[in-house]
């Protein structure tokens with residue numbers, strides 16, 4: 001019996017969200033008196049996989065099949081299921097990402113496991129029951145969910161668990177083959193198109209986010225958002241109406257019907273703070289709101305606020321960041 | 326081509342969330358329920374594809390008790406041909422997926438569409454479970470769907486980009502924007518929806534695998550600290566020294 005952690009890799013590196021997932025998994029293993037093994041998906045270097053020891057992982061299973069570089073639901077599901085079987089894993093932990101949730105739901109059927117996605121805390125195991133806390137109602141509430149059965153799958157929301165760093169510890173990397181056949185790659189992507197990201201920072205992975213709403217007046221003013229984001233090393237985002245009218249691409253739209261983000265810092269510029277927008281950002285650690293209307297609902301959800309004109313305030317903030325660095 | 330579109334019945338997006346005194350259930354009192362916004366993308370795209378092909382049917386499926394029927398009728402008014410309601414309280418994603426799979430197994434549907442997730446439970450699981458139960462591919466979340474004969478071309482969102490995926494029918498896709506512009510029912514649609522077939526079936530006996538022990542609201546914010554616009558730069562110092570986030 002062990003805990004299996006699914007780590008997603010990209011360009012040879014383990015994704016930050018997967019370092020959190022690994023930390024979550026090894027802490028669960030410790031609670032249950034067992035060890036945590038990781039299985040790697042995506043493109044990974046052995047050196048980076050070995051470093052998962054710093055997150056408490058003892059062993060990493062690595063299938064070097066080159067076609068696993070891109071997400072293929074069929075192949076990933078088979079690979080992880082095979083790893084779970086090999087390790088006799090009763091608990092499988094993955095990221096609450098598009099990949100994690102897609103594979104997790106298929107795995108739950110294949111392994112006859114109960115599953116919770118969007119999980120924000122370590123489990124509670126009082127009195128024989130196994131309960132996890134997850135976000136519900138689009139970030140407007142939490143639910144404590146009891147997971148039944150012998151096997152459990154947990155998808156951990158980004159930024160809800162602090163990644164461990166026990167410097168110098170290494171995990172043993174072991175070659176692993178899930179004996180994948182061509183049929184397992186039937187849903188392989190024909191083409192992968194990466195989008196331009198401000199400063200190369202992916203919004204779902206970002207720790208800092210600068211976001212603009214209709215108050216920015218038009219796409220020609222977005223340099224103000226981008227300048228501040230660049231100075232901070234932040235990703236950029238927007239409200240729904242902004243992407244609806246194509247001022248910004250759809251993958252930047254956050255909210256109930258867009259991306260959910262939970263960065264350490266979310267700076268909202270000229271966004272009113274409608275309940276559907278808040279739903280996608282209200283689990284951010286610190287929220288800053290800049291709005292010229294003191295009655296804007298966003299101020300109620302904010303930690304810091306500036307009542308003022310974005311065109312006047314944003315350049316001052318960018319300047320202040322540059323002076324600080 | 327036969328489309329099956331799964332819709333869930335969720336609290337209106339502006340609803341203030343509260344719970345029953347024991348915190349075990351969402352408090353429905355006075356709450357307006359709507360078709361899950363993500364499901365509207367699935368529904369409208371199915372109707373568009375059927376219209377483009379000039380043939381086929383769009384069946385709407387909901388797992389829910391009788392109080393969901395106004396929204397099932399709304400889906401019919403938007404343009405679905407017929408509807409099935411599985412008469413059960415949707416206990417968890419696994420329970421719902423089993424009901425959908427059991428309807429789909431005998432229905433001969435070519436394409437099963439649903440929203441990426443429901444805005445109440447936010448599970449993002451049902452599509453994968455249905456695909457696995459039926460042994461067919463799932464594409465999630467899909468931002469674009471085109472059909473040519475039995476082959477579908479989809480754009481699937483990945484972190485930082487998109488993938489172009491081709492699958493043959495039958496398959497499951499969970500939809501999100503910008504797939505299409507969701508339609509709203511017109512008068513004619515509302516009139517014809519009243520006479521379209523809505524079949525009620527009893528659930529298969531299968532159980533759930535999870536149970537909500539308690540719901541809770543997030544802790545209240547401490548209150549906003551306002552910085553005068555003239556000294557906006559002070560904010561940056563506070564973010565570094567006080568909040569310690571930069």
Ligand SMILES: Cc1cc2nc3c(=O)[nH]c(=O)nc-3n(C[C@H](O)[C@H](O)[C@H](O)COP(=O)(O)OP(=O)(O)OC[C@H]3O[C@@H](n4cnc5c(N)ncnc54)[C@H](O)[C@@H]3O)c2cc1C
Nearest residue numbers: 213214215239240255256257258270271272277292309310
């Ligand atoms: C089913 C449904 C789902 C939805 N999903 C989402 C979602 O996922 N994400 C989302 O964002 N929205 C969503 N919405 C839309 C949401 O209700 C709001 O309409 C939207 O968030 C408003 O965007 P906004 O704040 O940018 O624009 P507005 O509401 O127009 O607000 C603009 C703000 O900018 C301020 N402003 C104007 N000029 C300046 C200036 N010079 N300086 C400073 N401040 C200025 C104004 O005071 C105002 O507060 C959804 C709506 C529905 C019905």
